[in-house]
Amino acid sequence: MIEELNDFSSFGLDEHSSVGSDTAVAPGVDTRLPNGAALAVVDADQAVRDYLANQLGEGVAAAASMAELETRFGMGPIVVVLGPSCAAPSDLAVVERWTRTNPEVGSILVTSELTTTLLQTALRAGVKDVISAPIDQIQLIDTVGRVAEGLSVAKPMPSGPGESESIEVDGTEGRIISVFSTKGGSGKSVTATNLAVALARRSDKPVVLIDAHLQFGDVAVMLKLQPQHTVVDAISQLDRLDVTMAHDLMTVHEESGLMVLPAPLEPAFADQISGAQMVQLVHLVRSFAGHVVLDMPAFFIDVVLSLLEASDDIILVAGLDIPNIKNVKLGLSTLALLDIPREKLHLVLNRADSKVKLDVGEVEKTLQIQAAAHVPSDVTVPISVNKGSPVVISSAKSGVARAFEQLAGRFLDGAAAVEKTSTRRKFFG
Protein backbone atom coordinates (compact mmCIF):
# COMPACT_ATOMS: atom_id res chain seq x y z
CA MET A 1 0.00 0.00 0.00
CA ILE A 2 2.86 2.36 0.75
CA GLU A 3 3.99 2.04 -2.86
CA GLU A 4 0.45 2.68 -4.04
CA LEU A 5 0.54 5.96 -2.26
CA ASN A 6 3.13 6.90 -4.93
CA ASP A 7 5.08 9.08 -2.72
CA PHE A 8 6.31 7.99 0.68
CA SER A 9 6.29 11.58 1.82
CA SER A 10 2.58 11.91 1.13
CA PHE A 11 2.13 9.63 4.07
CA GLY A 12 4.76 11.33 6.16
CA LEU A 13 7.21 8.49 5.43
CA ASP A 14 10.52 8.61 3.65
CA GLU A 15 12.37 5.67 2.15
CA HIS A 16 14.69 5.47 5.15
CA SER A 17 11.94 5.22 7.67
CA SER A 18 12.27 2.24 9.88
CA VAL A 19 9.63 -0.32 9.10
CA GLY A 20 10.80 -2.86 11.58
CA SER A 21 9.09 -6.01 12.62
CA ASP A 22 5.34 -6.27 12.89
CA THR A 23 4.22 -4.52 16.04
CA ALA A 24 1.35 -6.94 16.54
CA VAL A 25 0.85 -7.66 20.16
CA ALA A 26 -0.17 -11.12 21.21
CA PRO A 27 -3.73 -11.51 22.48
CA GLY A 28 -3.93 -10.80 26.17
CA VAL A 29 -1.08 -8.26 26.19
CA ASP A 30 -2.20 -5.01 27.77
CA THR A 31 -2.11 -2.19 25.23
CA ARG A 32 -4.51 0.11 27.04
CA LEU A 33 -4.83 3.87 26.89
CA PRO A 34 -4.80 5.60 30.26
CA ASN A 35 -8.61 5.53 30.39
CA GLY A 36 -8.66 1.77 29.93
CA ALA A 37 -9.28 1.60 26.18
CA ALA A 38 -7.03 -0.56 24.01
CA LEU A 39 -5.28 1.02 21.02
CA ALA A 40 -4.76 -0.78 17.72
CA VAL A 41 -3.77 -0.03 14.14
CA VAL A 42 -5.13 -1.91 11.16
CA ASP A 43 -3.81 -2.01 7.61
CA ALA A 44 -3.14 -4.73 5.06
CA ASP A 45 0.36 -3.35 4.49
CA GLN A 46 2.80 -4.13 7.27
CA ALA A 47 4.93 -1.04 6.55
CA VAL A 48 1.92 1.20 7.00
CA ARG A 49 0.96 -0.64 10.19
CA ASP A 50 4.47 -0.19 11.57
CA TYR A 51 4.58 3.43 10.59
CA LEU A 52 1.25 4.23 12.27
CA ALA A 53 2.17 2.21 15.35
CA ASN A 54 5.48 4.08 15.63
CA GLN A 55 3.64 7.38 15.47
CA LEU A 56 1.45 6.31 18.35
CA GLY A 57 4.11 5.07 20.73
CA GLU A 58 4.76 1.72 22.31
CA GLY A 59 2.52 -1.23 22.88
CA VAL A 60 0.05 -0.64 20.07
CA ALA A 61 -1.64 -3.76 18.76
CA ALA A 62 -1.65 -4.27 14.99
CA ALA A 63 -3.74 -6.35 12.63
CA ALA A 64 -3.90 -6.80 8.88
CA SER A 65 -7.68 -6.41 8.68
CA MET A 66 -10.66 -5.38 10.77
CA ALA A 67 -11.89 -8.96 10.70
CA GLU A 68 -8.60 -10.15 12.24
CA LEU A 69 -8.71 -7.45 14.90
CA GLU A 70 -12.31 -8.25 15.75
CA THR A 71 -11.53 -11.91 16.38
CA ARG A 72 -8.67 -10.92 18.65
CA PHE A 73 -10.36 -8.19 20.67
CA GLY A 74 -14.09 -8.92 20.72
CA MET A 75 -15.95 -6.52 23.00
CA GLY A 76 -14.41 -3.86 25.22
CA PRO A 77 -13.22 -0.29 24.89
CA ILE A 78 -10.83 0.14 21.99
CA VAL A 79 -9.61 2.91 19.70
CA VAL A 80 -8.76 1.63 16.23
CA VAL A 81 -6.62 3.60 13.79
CA LEU A 82 -7.50 2.35 10.33
CA GLY A 83 -4.90 2.67 7.58
CA PRO A 84 -5.73 3.50 3.95
CA SER A 85 -6.41 -0.13 3.01
CA CYS A 86 -9.37 -0.11 5.42
CA ALA A 87 -11.31 2.33 3.28
CA ALA A 88 -12.44 -0.77 1.35
CA PRO A 89 -16.16 -1.48 1.73
CA SER A 90 -15.50 -4.88 3.37
CA ASP A 91 -13.47 -3.31 6.19
CA LEU A 92 -15.88 -0.40 6.63
CA ALA A 93 -18.71 -2.95 6.87
CA VAL A 94 -16.93 -4.58 9.81
CA VAL A 95 -16.36 -1.15 11.39
CA GLU A 96 -20.06 -0.42 10.99
CA ARG A 97 -21.20 -3.69 12.56
CA TRP A 98 -18.69 -3.47 15.38
CA THR A 99 -19.46 0.18 16.17
CA ARG A 100 -23.22 -0.35 16.13
CA THR A 101 -23.09 -3.29 18.50
CA ASN A 102 -20.39 -1.93 20.79
CA PRO A 103 -20.51 1.76 21.78
CA GLU A 104 -17.01 1.37 23.19
CA VAL A 105 -15.33 0.99 19.81
CA GLY A 106 -14.00 4.23 18.36
CA SER A 107 -12.28 4.31 14.99
CA ILE A 108 -10.21 6.84 13.07
CA LEU A 109 -9.49 6.45 9.37
CA VAL A 110 -6.17 7.60 7.94
CA THR A 111 -6.29 8.11 4.20
CA SER A 112 -3.86 9.17 1.50
CA GLU A 113 -6.60 10.99 -0.39
CA LEU A 114 -9.67 12.43 1.26
CA THR A 115 -12.73 12.66 -0.96
CA THR A 116 -16.24 13.74 -0.01
CA THR A 117 -17.57 10.27 -0.84
CA LEU A 118 -15.00 8.58 1.38
CA LEU A 119 -15.71 10.99 4.22
CA GLN A 120 -19.45 10.36 3.98
CA THR A 121 -19.05 6.58 3.71
CA ALA A 122 -16.65 6.47 6.64
CA LEU A 123 -18.86 8.62 8.90
CA ARG A 124 -21.91 6.55 7.94
CA ALA A 125 -20.00 3.44 8.97
CA GLY A 126 -19.43 5.00 12.39
CA VAL A 127 -15.83 6.20 11.95
CA LYS A 128 -15.32 9.08 14.39
CA ASP A 129 -12.74 11.05 12.41
CA VAL A 130 -10.87 10.93 9.12
CA ILE A 131 -7.30 12.21 8.83
CA SER A 132 -5.55 12.68 5.51
CA ALA A 133 -1.84 12.35 4.70
CA PRO A 134 0.69 13.69 5.34
CA ILE A 135 0.24 12.54 8.88
CA ASP A 136 0.84 15.04 11.62
CA GLN A 137 1.81 12.97 14.65
CA ILE A 138 0.44 15.47 17.16
CA GLN A 139 -2.88 15.63 15.35
CA LEU A 140 -3.06 11.83 15.24
CA ILE A 141 -2.31 11.46 18.95
CA ASP A 142 -4.78 14.25 19.80
CA THR A 143 -7.49 12.58 17.76
CA VAL A 144 -6.84 9.22 19.42
CA GLY A 145 -7.08 10.94 22.82
CA ARG A 146 -10.34 12.65 21.90
CA VAL A 147 -11.92 9.46 20.60
CA ALA A 148 -10.72 7.56 23.70
CA GLU A 149 -12.24 10.25 25.92
CA GLY A 150 -15.55 9.82 24.13
CA LEU A 151 -15.42 6.11 24.85
CA SER A 152 -14.61 6.59 28.50
CA VAL A 153 -17.97 8.28 29.08
CA ALA A 154 -19.84 5.44 27.42
CA LYS A 155 -21.37 3.00 29.82
CA PRO A 156 -22.79 -0.37 28.85
CA MET A 157 -26.29 -0.26 27.48
CA PRO A 158 -28.84 -1.19 30.11
CA SER A 159 -29.39 -4.86 29.50
CA GLY A 160 -33.06 -5.18 30.16
CA PRO A 161 -35.96 -4.65 32.49
CA GLY A 162 -35.32 -4.33 36.17
CA GLU A 163 -31.65 -3.37 35.98
CA SER A 164 -32.04 -0.21 38.00
CA GLU A 165 -34.60 1.34 40.35
CA SER A 166 -38.16 0.86 39.19
CA ILE A 167 -39.75 3.85 37.50
CA GLU A 168 -43.14 5.04 38.60
CA VAL A 169 -45.80 4.67 35.95
CA ASP A 170 -49.17 5.87 37.21
CA GLY A 171 -51.21 5.39 34.07
CA THR A 172 -51.30 9.08 33.17
CA GLU A 173 -49.63 10.36 30.05
CA GLY A 174 -47.21 13.27 30.06
CA ARG A 175 -47.70 16.28 27.85
CA ILE A 176 -45.68 16.31 24.63
CA ILE A 177 -44.48 19.83 23.81
CA SER A 178 -42.64 20.41 20.52
CA VAL A 179 -40.55 23.52 20.03
CA PHE A 180 -40.59 24.25 16.32
CA SER A 181 -39.98 27.00 13.80
CA THR A 182 -39.79 27.23 10.07
CA LYS A 183 -36.65 29.35 10.31
CA GLY A 184 -33.25 28.13 11.46
CA GLY A 185 -31.55 30.04 14.25
CA SER A 186 -34.79 31.60 15.52
CA GLY A 187 -34.23 30.43 19.09
CA LYS A 188 -35.80 26.95 19.24
CA SER A 189 -33.03 25.34 21.26
CA VAL A 190 -32.77 28.31 23.63
CA THR A 191 -36.54 28.09 24.16
CA ALA A 192 -36.61 24.29 24.49
CA THR A 193 -33.77 24.13 27.03
CA ASN A 194 -35.04 27.02 29.16
CA LEU A 195 -38.63 25.78 29.07
CA ALA A 196 -37.60 22.22 29.94
CA VAL A 197 -35.35 23.34 32.81
CA ALA A 198 -38.05 25.68 34.17
CA LEU A 199 -40.62 22.83 34.00
CA ALA A 200 -38.23 20.36 35.65
CA ARG A 201 -37.64 22.72 38.56
CA ARG A 202 -41.34 23.33 39.11
CA SER A 203 -42.87 19.95 38.32
CA ASP A 204 -43.34 17.00 40.67
CA LYS A 205 -43.09 14.47 37.88
CA PRO A 206 -40.03 13.81 35.71
CA VAL A 207 -39.50 16.18 32.79
CA VAL A 208 -37.65 14.87 29.73
CA LEU A 209 -36.03 16.88 26.96
CA ILE A 210 -35.39 14.98 23.72
CA ASP A 211 -33.19 16.54 21.05
CA ALA A 212 -35.10 15.78 17.85
CA HIS A 213 -32.73 17.91 15.78
CA LEU A 214 -31.07 14.64 14.89
CA GLN A 215 -28.41 16.03 12.57
CA PHE A 216 -27.18 19.08 14.40
CA GLY A 217 -28.78 19.07 17.82
CA ASP A 218 -27.10 21.22 20.42
CA VAL A 219 -29.17 20.62 23.53
CA ALA A 220 -26.31 18.72 25.22
CA VAL A 221 -23.92 21.63 24.63
CA MET A 222 -26.44 24.22 25.79
CA LEU A 223 -26.85 22.30 29.05
CA LYS A 224 -23.15 21.42 29.31
CA LEU A 225 -23.86 17.71 29.48
CA GLN A 226 -21.56 14.85 28.62
CA PRO A 227 -24.14 12.41 27.34
CA GLN A 228 -23.58 8.74 27.89
CA HIS A 229 -26.26 7.75 25.42
CA THR A 230 -28.17 9.42 22.63
CA VAL A 231 -31.43 9.01 20.73
CA VAL A 232 -29.64 6.45 18.53
CA ASP A 233 -29.13 4.10 21.49
CA ALA A 234 -32.83 4.29 22.36
CA ILE A 235 -33.96 3.78 18.77
CA SER A 236 -31.57 0.88 18.17
CA GLN A 237 -33.19 -0.96 21.13
CA LEU A 238 -36.74 0.15 20.46
CA ASP A 239 -38.16 -3.38 20.27
CA ARG A 240 -37.10 -4.28 23.78
CA LEU A 241 -37.09 -0.80 25.32
CA ASP A 242 -39.14 -0.42 28.50
CA VAL A 243 -39.55 2.56 30.82
CA THR A 244 -36.63 1.53 33.04
CA MET A 245 -34.25 1.18 30.11
CA ALA A 246 -35.47 4.43 28.54
CA HIS A 247 -34.94 6.18 31.88
CA ASP A 248 -31.43 4.70 32.19
CA LEU A 249 -30.45 6.08 28.79
CA MET A 250 -31.08 9.66 29.87
CA THR A 251 -28.45 12.07 31.13
CA VAL A 252 -29.56 14.08 34.16
CA HIS A 253 -29.03 17.86 34.26
CA GLU A 254 -27.98 18.10 37.89
CA GLU A 255 -29.10 21.69 38.61
CA SER A 256 -32.70 21.04 37.59
CA GLY A 257 -33.21 17.28 37.59
CA LEU A 258 -34.21 17.50 33.90
CA MET A 259 -33.64 14.23 32.04
CA VAL A 260 -32.11 14.63 28.61
CA LEU A 261 -31.83 12.36 25.60
CA PRO A 262 -29.44 14.17 23.25
CA ALA A 263 -29.09 14.01 19.48
CA PRO A 264 -26.69 11.51 17.88
CA LEU A 265 -23.02 12.44 18.03
CA GLU A 266 -22.63 11.77 14.29
CA PRO A 267 -24.98 13.56 11.88
CA ALA A 268 -24.94 10.45 9.64
CA PHE A 269 -27.03 8.51 12.21
CA ALA A 270 -29.96 10.85 11.64
CA ASP A 271 -30.79 9.22 8.30
CA GLN A 272 -31.44 5.90 9.97
CA ILE A 273 -34.17 7.17 12.31
CA SER A 274 -37.78 7.33 11.13
CA GLY A 275 -40.66 9.47 12.35
CA ALA A 276 -42.59 6.37 13.46
CA GLN A 277 -39.65 5.26 15.61
CA MET A 278 -39.36 8.68 17.24
CA VAL A 279 -43.08 8.71 18.01
CA GLN A 280 -42.84 5.22 19.56
CA LEU A 281 -39.98 6.45 21.75
CA VAL A 282 -41.79 9.63 22.80
CA HIS A 283 -44.94 7.65 23.67
CA LEU A 284 -42.91 5.36 25.89
CA VAL A 285 -41.22 8.32 27.60
CA ARG A 286 -44.53 10.10 28.25
CA SER A 287 -45.70 7.08 30.27
CA PHE A 288 -43.37 8.07 33.11
CA ALA A 289 -42.70 11.77 32.41
CA GLY A 290 -45.06 14.64 33.21
CA HIS A 291 -43.72 16.64 30.26
CA VAL A 292 -41.72 15.63 27.21
CA VAL A 293 -40.14 18.64 25.49
CA LEU A 294 -38.88 18.13 21.92
CA ASP A 295 -36.31 20.43 20.30
CA MET A 296 -36.86 20.30 16.54
CA PRO A 297 -35.02 21.24 13.37
CA ALA A 298 -36.47 23.94 11.11
CA PHE A 299 -37.78 21.81 8.26
CA PHE A 300 -40.75 19.59 7.53
CA ILE A 301 -39.10 16.18 7.33
CA ASP A 302 -40.65 12.82 8.26
CA VAL A 303 -39.41 12.92 11.87
CA VAL A 304 -40.71 16.47 12.37
CA LEU A 305 -44.12 15.84 10.78
CA SER A 306 -44.69 12.69 12.83
CA LEU A 307 -43.64 14.38 16.08
CA LEU A 308 -45.75 17.48 15.41
CA GLU A 309 -48.78 15.24 14.90
CA ALA A 310 -48.02 13.38 18.11
CA SER A 311 -47.58 16.60 20.12
CA ASP A 312 -50.15 18.01 22.52
CA ASP A 313 -48.61 21.45 22.16
CA ILE A 314 -46.48 23.07 19.50
CA ILE A 315 -44.44 26.11 20.43
CA LEU A 316 -43.71 28.12 17.29
CA VAL A 317 -40.66 30.29 17.76
CA ALA A 318 -40.39 33.35 15.53
CA GLY A 319 -37.65 35.93 15.51
CA LEU A 320 -38.97 39.43 15.17
CA ASP A 321 -37.87 40.28 11.66
CA ILE A 322 -39.57 40.20 8.29
CA PRO A 323 -37.99 36.95 6.94
CA ASN A 324 -38.93 35.18 10.19
CA ILE A 325 -42.50 36.40 10.09
CA LYS A 326 -42.82 35.45 6.41
CA ASN A 327 -41.56 31.95 7.17
CA VAL A 328 -43.84 31.53 10.17
CA LYS A 329 -46.81 32.52 8.02
CA LEU A 330 -45.84 29.88 5.46
CA GLY A 331 -45.29 27.38 8.28
CA LEU A 332 -48.75 28.11 9.68
CA SER A 333 -50.33 27.40 6.29
CA THR A 334 -48.41 24.13 6.04
CA LEU A 335 -49.53 23.11 9.53
CA ALA A 336 -53.10 23.96 8.55
CA LEU A 337 -52.80 21.76 5.46
CA LEU A 338 -51.52 18.98 7.69
CA ASP A 339 -54.69 19.26 9.80
CA ILE A 340 -52.81 20.25 12.92
CA PRO A 341 -55.40 21.76 15.28
CA ARG A 342 -54.91 25.45 15.91
CA GLU A 343 -55.31 25.16 19.66
CA LYS A 344 -52.10 23.17 19.86
CA LEU A 345 -50.13 26.24 18.85
CA HIS A 346 -48.33 28.69 21.09
CA LEU A 347 -46.42 31.50 19.43
CA VAL A 348 -43.19 32.66 21.06
CA LEU A 349 -41.87 35.94 19.69
CA ASN A 350 -38.15 35.91 20.24
CA ARG A 351 -35.94 38.98 20.39
CA ALA A 352 -39.18 40.90 20.83
CA ASP A 353 -38.45 44.39 22.07
CA SER A 354 -38.90 47.93 20.95
CA LYS A 355 -35.44 48.20 19.41
CA VAL A 356 -36.31 45.94 16.49
CA LYS A 357 -38.88 48.42 15.11
CA LEU A 358 -41.54 45.82 14.37
CA ASP A 359 -44.85 46.23 16.10
CA VAL A 360 -45.69 43.06 18.03
CA GLY A 361 -49.41 43.74 17.71
CA GLU A 362 -49.11 44.05 13.94
CA VAL A 363 -47.14 40.81 13.77
CA GLU A 364 -49.77 38.98 15.81
CA LYS A 365 -52.48 40.35 13.55
CA THR A 366 -50.60 39.27 10.43
CA LEU A 367 -50.11 35.78 11.81
CA GLN A 368 -53.64 35.64 13.24
CA ILE A 369 -52.32 34.28 16.49
CA GLN A 370 -51.56 35.93 19.81
CA ALA A 371 -48.11 35.41 21.25
CA ALA A 372 -47.87 33.24 24.36
CA ALA A 373 -44.54 34.83 25.27
CA HIS A 374 -42.41 37.78 24.25
CA VAL A 375 -38.75 36.98 24.84
CA PRO A 376 -36.57 40.09 24.76
CA SER A 377 -33.29 40.27 22.91
CA ASP A 378 -30.63 40.10 25.57
CA VAL A 379 -26.91 39.46 25.66
CA THR A 380 -27.50 37.11 28.60
CA VAL A 381 -28.76 34.56 26.05
CA PRO A 382 -25.53 34.08 24.04
CA ILE A 383 -23.58 34.29 27.30
CA SER A 384 -25.70 31.53 28.83
CA VAL A 385 -25.43 29.43 25.65
CA ASN A 386 -21.64 29.72 25.75
CA LYS A 387 -21.55 28.88 29.45
CA GLY A 388 -23.87 25.91 29.01
CA SER A 389 -26.16 27.26 31.71
CA PRO A 390 -29.76 28.18 30.77
CA VAL A 391 -30.89 31.75 31.44
CA VAL A 392 -33.58 30.57 33.88
CA ILE A 393 -30.68 29.45 36.10
CA SER A 394 -27.79 31.76 35.24
CA SER A 395 -29.80 35.03 34.98
CA ALA A 396 -32.97 34.10 36.79
CA LYS A 397 -34.04 37.73 37.26
CA SER A 398 -33.64 38.77 33.61
CA GLY A 399 -36.60 39.55 31.37
CA VAL A 400 -35.67 36.54 29.23
CA ALA A 401 -35.86 34.18 32.22
CA ARG A 402 -39.18 35.71 33.31
CA ALA A 403 -40.61 35.16 29.83
CA PHE A 404 -39.57 31.49 29.83
CA GLU A 405 -40.87 30.96 33.39
CA GLN A 406 -44.18 32.46 32.35
CA LEU A 407 -44.27 30.18 29.32
CA ALA A 408 -43.57 27.16 31.55
CA GLY A 409 -46.46 28.23 33.78
CA ARG A 410 -48.85 27.62 30.88
CA PHE A 411 -47.99 23.95 30.94
CA LEU A 412 -48.15 23.40 34.68
CA ASP A 413 -51.25 22.43 36.64
CA GLY A 414 -52.67 25.11 38.86
CA ALA A 415 -51.04 27.90 36.88
CA ALA A 416 -52.75 29.86 34.15
CA ALA A 417 -52.82 26.61 32.24
CA VAL A 418 -53.98 26.54 28.68
CA GLU A 419 -56.89 24.15 28.64
CA LYS A 420 -56.60 21.43 26.09
CA THR A 421 -59.89 21.22 24.25
CA SER A 422 -61.16 18.05 22.69
CA THR A 423 -62.56 19.88 19.69
CA ARG A 424 -60.10 19.55 16.86
CA ARG A 425 -60.65 23.02 15.47
CA LYS A 426 -58.60 23.70 12.36
CA PHE A 427 -56.68 26.77 11.34
CA PHE A 428 -58.45 29.69 9.79
CA GLY A 429 -61.92 28.23 10.24
Ligand SMILES: Nc1ncnc2c1ncn2[C@@H]1O[C@H](COP(=O)(O)OP(=O)(O)OP(=O)(O)O)[C@@H](O)[C@H]1O
Ligand atom coordinates in the same frame (compact mmCIF):
# COMPACT_ATOMS: atom_id res chain seq x y z
N1 LIG B 1 -33.59 36.33 22.96
C1 LIG B 1 -32.35 36.28 22.47
N2 LIG B 1 -31.47 37.27 22.68
C2 LIG B 1 -30.22 37.22 22.20
N3 LIG B 1 -29.72 36.19 21.49
C3 LIG B 1 -30.53 35.16 21.25
C4 LIG B 1 -31.87 35.13 21.72
N4 LIG B 1 -32.44 33.95 21.34
C5 LIG B 1 -31.48 33.28 20.67
N5 LIG B 1 -30.35 34.00 20.60
C6 LIG B 1 -29.07 33.61 19.96
O1 LIG B 1 -29.36 32.97 18.75
C7 LIG B 1 -28.62 31.77 18.64
C8 LIG B 1 -29.47 30.73 17.96
O2 LIG B 1 -30.44 30.27 18.88
P1 LIG B 1 -30.87 28.74 18.88
O3 LIG B 1 -29.69 27.85 18.79
O4 LIG B 1 -31.81 28.54 20.01
O5 LIG B 1 -31.67 28.71 17.51
P2 LIG B 1 -32.33 27.44 16.81
O6 LIG B 1 -33.64 27.90 16.28
O7 LIG B 1 -32.36 26.30 17.75
O8 LIG B 1 -31.31 27.18 15.64
P3 LIG B 1 -31.22 25.87 14.68
O9 LIG B 1 -32.29 26.06 13.66
O10 LIG B 1 -29.84 25.95 14.13
O11 LIG B 1 -31.46 24.68 15.55
C9 LIG B 1 -28.20 31.38 20.06
O12 LIG B 1 -26.91 30.88 20.10
C10 LIG B 1 -28.31 32.63 20.84
O13 LIG B 1 -27.04 33.14 21.11
Ligand SMILES: [Mg+2]
Ligand atom coordinates in the same frame (compact mmCIF):
# COMPACT_ATOMS: atom_id res chain seq x y z
MG1 LIG C 1 -31.54 24.35 17.52
